[in-house]
Amino acid sequence: MTAAGVMPSQGLRLERNPAKVLGSSFLSPSSTRSLSMAAGKSRVPAVSLQQQGSGRSNPLIIRNVVSTEKRDGFASISEEDYAENFRPPHITDNFDIPARPSTFCAKTSLPDGRTINRFSNDLGKIFVHEDDRVLLKTIKYASPASAGAECVDRDCNFHHQWVARAGPRSKIYFDPAEVNAAIVTCGGLCPGLNDVIRQVVLTLDCYGVTNIRGISNGYRGFFEEDLHDIPLNRKIVQNIHLEGGSVLGVSRGGARTTDIVDSIEKKNINMLFVLGGNGTHAGALAIHNECHERGMKVVVVGVPKTIDNDILLMDRTFGFDTAVEEAQKAINSAYIEATSAYNGVGIVKLMGRQSGFIAMHASLASGQVDVCLIPEVGFTLDGPEGLMQHIHYLLETKGRAVICVAEGAGQDLMASLSNGATDASGNPVLGDIGVHLTKEVKKHFKDIGMPADVKYIDPTYMIRACRANASDRILCAVLGQNAVHAGFAGFTGITVGLANNHYVLLPIPEVISHARNVDPNSRMWHRCLTSTGQPDFL
Numbered sequence: 001m002t003a004a005g006v007m008p009s010q011g012l013r014l015e016r017n018p019a020k021v022l023g024s025s026f027l028s029p030s031s032t033r034s035l036s037m038a039a040g041k042s043r044v045p046a047v048s049l050q051q052q053g054s055g056r057s058n059p060l061i062i063r064n065v066v067s068t069e070k071r072d073g074f075a076s077i078s079e080e081d082y083a084e085n086f087r088p089p090h091i092t093d094n095f096d097i098p099a100r101p102s103t104f105c106a107k108t109s110l111p112d113g114r115t116i117n118r119f120s121n122d123l124g125k126i127f128v129h130e131d132d133r134v135l136l137k138t139i140k141y142a143s144p145a146s147a148g149a150e151c152v153d154r155d156c157n158f159h160h161q162w163v164a165r166a167g168p169r170s171k172i173y174f175d176p177a178e179v180n181a182a183i184v185t186c187g188g189l190c191p192g193l194n195d196v197i198r199q200v201v202l203t204l205d206c207y208g209v210t211n212i213r214g215i216s217n218g219y220r221g222f223f224e225e226d227l228h229d230i231p232l233n234r235k236i237v238q239n240i241h242l243e244g245g246s247v248l249g250v251s252r253g254g255a256r257t258t259d260i261v262d263s264i265e266k267k268n269i270n271m272l273f274v275l276g277g278n279g280t281h282a283g284a285l286a287i288h289n290e291c292h293e294r295g296m297k298v299v300v301v302g303v304p305k306t307i308d309n310d311i312l313l314m315d316r317t318f319g320f321d322t323a324v325e326e327a328q329k330a331i332n333s334a335y336i337e338a339t340s341a342y343n344g345v346g347i348v349k350l351m352g353r354q355s356g357f358i359a360m361h362a363s364l365a366s367g368q369v370d371v372c373l374i375p376e377v378g379f380t381l382d383g384p385e386g387l388m389q390h391i392h393y394l395l396e397t398k399g400r401a402v403i404c405v406a407e408g409a410g411q412d413l414m415a416s417l418s419n420g421a422t423d424a425s426g427n428p429v430l431g432d433i434g435v436h437l438t439k440e441v442k443k444h445f446k447d448i449g450m451p452a453d454v455k456y457i458d459p460t461y462m463i464r465a466c467r468a469n470a471s472d473r474i475l476c477a478v479l480g481q482n483a484v485h486a487g488f489a490g491f492t493g494i495t496v497g498l499a500n501n502h503y504v505l506l507p508i509p510e511v512i513s514h515a516r517n518v519d520p521n522s523r524m525w526h527r528c529l530t531s532t533g534q535p536d537f538l
């Protein structure tokens with residue numbers, strides 16, 4: 001991201017049905033359907049997998065908006081463009097399915113197998129109107145030079161970006177008796193996975209769905225012969241949120257879209273909930289597209305899971321808050337060690353392959369960190385501006401130095417170590433910056449004959465395996481419930497999220513074009529620097 005020109009929607013421009021959007025609002029599923037049919041076109045995004053990949057790319061280039069005119073690095077995009085881009089794909093875009101009254105909360109099952117009426121839909125306003133919208137951006141920047149400015153034109157004009165509001169609709173597109181739901185958790189672990197699984201199951205139960213399965217160990221569970229589905233119901237999931245991890249298991253790699261969709265077809269799954277990060281969502285989009293190409297009436301709904309908080313457009317993803325909180329223990333231990341030692345240096349490594357949000361927030365929260373290093377901001381070790389000089393200064397002035405480093409930081413300093421290797425999902429295998437820094441700091445002070453007592457803490461997997469904290473559990477509850485509401489409302493190829501403090505539905509391509517990064521021009525990074533008092537190390 002540059003301070004000068006950040007696209008409002010940092011995703012791909014989809015080749016969509018040219019249905020005219022009125023003003024800045026969206027079309028309701030029913031009106032969209034008639035327009036789609038009239039136009040004789042499918043709204044399934046014609047986007048290749050390569051385009052869907054989570055590798056970084058310049059949003060100004062990939063958003064190939066026909067009406068876009070680029071001037072001084074800015075693209076002029078109309079509010080209609082936003083509306084069209086953020087219109088969540090709907091099952092009725094491709095199939096003529098009648099809407100039916102919602103069954104949400106009509107009844108629920110008890111642990112003993114009995115069914116009771118929950119509460120009547122007449123009791124109050126429980127439904128979100130299908131035309132409800134959430135405003136994505138709320139700041140009107142006066143100038144592209146404003147801190148963290150996201151401007152779409154040279155004059156920094158404000159464009160309304162309305163996105164669909166998440167929540168239960170009064171009309172649904174599935175008969176609960178015919179729903180065959182599946183949940184899959186992919187990628188790495190993240191605090192809160194079990195909470196989301198639990199909420200998806202509880203909410204399906206509230207709609208009256210009894211046929212629910214968990215797919216074992218991520219996408220692999222669809223086709224690895226030794227992996228078996230796990231039946232799920234209200235009773236089974238009742239206490240799963242009390243532990244970290246995923247009761248379904250996770251995995252990386254092995255995503256063969258055609259095999260997965262063969263399996264979906266064979267198992268008759270028609271509502272798929274996919275919990276995962278950028279890679280998982282790219283897979284979900286591929287599954288969604290393949291299902292539609294095969295004429296399968298399947299909705300695919302994502303729930304963004306990334307402890308790193310690196311998914312576009314979202315205020316935060318579940319697990320992040322827990323990670324920041326858990327990291328405090330490690331930072332505090334490093335601080336205690338460093339302050340108690342003679343010339344103590346405490347180094348803590350935190351997760352964040354491409355994005356330094358955990359390290360930045362944990363450093364800011366702790367107030368004990370002297371230097372925060374993130375992937376988005378380069379640094380050097382040696383020379384007058386280098387990190388070693390600053391540690392030297394800290395030892396002389398404070399008698400200690402506490403460093404919080406994100407795992408993706410300083411990879412250029414260890415180019416020879418990582419060797420271009422990738423994991424099963426194609427993610428780069430990183431060099432261990434924590435170990436590298438520890439060695440370099442020890443070596444530097446030994447070389448100059450100054451005592452330095454260096455202690456290194458790597459709490460990464462301890463943090464990731466935690467049970468979610470209360471605030472993340474609430475986020476998980478709302479996201480899990482909204483995923484089911486979205487599925488019943490017929491939305492597909494979408495994901496749920498918290499944007500601008502409201503719960504929304506977003507088309508998957510809009511959130512996965514690249515990882516969300518810390519903007520070095522943002523107020524938050526500047527707040528972190530104000531707190532640590534660190535200089536630039538370049």
Ligand SMILES: Nc1ncnc2c1ncn2[C@@H]1O[C@H](COP(=O)(O)OP(=O)(O)OP(=O)(O)O)[C@@H](O)[C@H]1O
Nearest residue numbers: 187188252253254255276277278279280282283425
């Ligand atoms: N471009 C892609 N298209 C289809 N499937 C993909 C793609 N990228 C990754 N996947 C699959 O999605 C699953 C999860 O991907 P990955 O391991 O990158 O985790 P992730 O969802 O990004 O989560 P995390 O935040 O933990 O990295 C894997 O099974 C992987 O094969």
Ligand SMILES: O=P(O)(O)OC[C@H]1O[C@](O)(CO)[C@@H](O)[C@@H]1O
Nearest residue numbers: 188189306307308351352353423
């Ligand atoms: O070791 P694993 O399981 O591949 O996971 C490590 C990765 O997972 C992440 O937390 C993303 O989920 C990265 O920050 C980290 O590099």
Ligand SMILES: [Mg+2]
Nearest residue numbers: 277278279427
């Ligand atoms: Mg990933």
